[in-house]
Amino acid sequence: MEISIGKTKLKTITGDITTQSTDAIVNAANSGLMGGGGVDGAIHRAGGTAILEDCKKIIAKIGRLPTGEAVITTAGNMPSKHVIHTAGPVWHGGGQNEEKKLKNCYAESLKVAMDNGLKTIAFPSVSTGIYGYPVNRASDAAVEAVIDFIKKNPGALFEQVIFCGFDSNTEKEYARALKERI
Numbered sequence: 001m002e003i004s005i006g007k008t009k010l011k012t013i014t015g016d017i018t019t020q021s022t023d024a025i026v027n028a029a030n031s032g033l034m035g036g037g038g039v040d041g042a043i044h045r046a047g048g049t050a051i052l053e054d055c056k057k058i059i060a061k062i063g064r065l066p067t068g069e070a071v072i073t074t075a076g077n078m079p080s081k082h083v084i085h086t087a088g089p090v091w092h093g094g095g096q097n098e099e100k101k102l103k104n105c106y107a108e109s110l111k112v113a114m115d116n117g118l119k120t121i122a123f124p125s126v127s128t129g130i131y132g133y134p135v136n137r138a139s140d141a142a143v144e145a146v147i148d149f150i151k152k153n154p155g156a157l158f159e160q161v162i163f164c165g166f167d168s169n170t171e172k173e174y175a176r177a178l179k180e181r182i
């Protein structure tokens with residue numbers, strides 16, 4: 001489904017984020033930025049070694065990427081231009097500020113995109129795989145954080161923000177979360 005918030009289209013899709021031709025795709029990474037499983041593994045495989053080279057330079061500079069923050073690298077061989085890496089929270093039942101940390105992942109990723117003049121960006125469902133965050137709650141947090149950021153940053157000029165589920169249930173939850181906020 002697709003809705004508009006001002007000049008920005010918010011769209012839900014089901015598919016492999018590594019095939020998206022956006023200015024940036026977001027990676028559900030970890031604080032070490034050295035790759036891993038899930039979407040992180042898929043992005044490093046599809047993009048090639050140039051991504052890891054950029055990640056190593058970033059880690060040499062900042063030590064580690066704190067949960068909820070985001071950094072940008074090349075997308076290597078993928079059709080997108082950049083990868084924005086964010087480290088999502090591990091789900092511990094909801095009592096450890098997981099929602100705030102997850103929303104920060106979206107806000108910080110969009111801030112990096114805005115600071116780099118990017119107009120189209122695709123997000124995977126950060127934290128809902130290996131990190132165990134429930135898909136319905138994560139979809140609410142994702143949609144809320146993105147809408148909030150767009151409303152607070154009219155200078156961002158985003159044309160399209162894509163919520164990319166890897167399975168149809170995740171897309172269904174994104175669509176529900178969006179409909180509840182129209």
Ligand code: AR6
Binds near residue numbers: 017036037124165
């Ligand atoms: N395209 C889109 N979504 C995908 C893809 C893909 N190619 N592959 C998986 N997903 P996860 P996390 C979905 O586990 O929970 C890594 O080892 C997946 O179905 O990738 O944030 C990192 O290095 C799920 O909906 O990330 C970290 O250590 C979503 O992406 C840790 O896992 C996120 O699942 C991060 O765990």
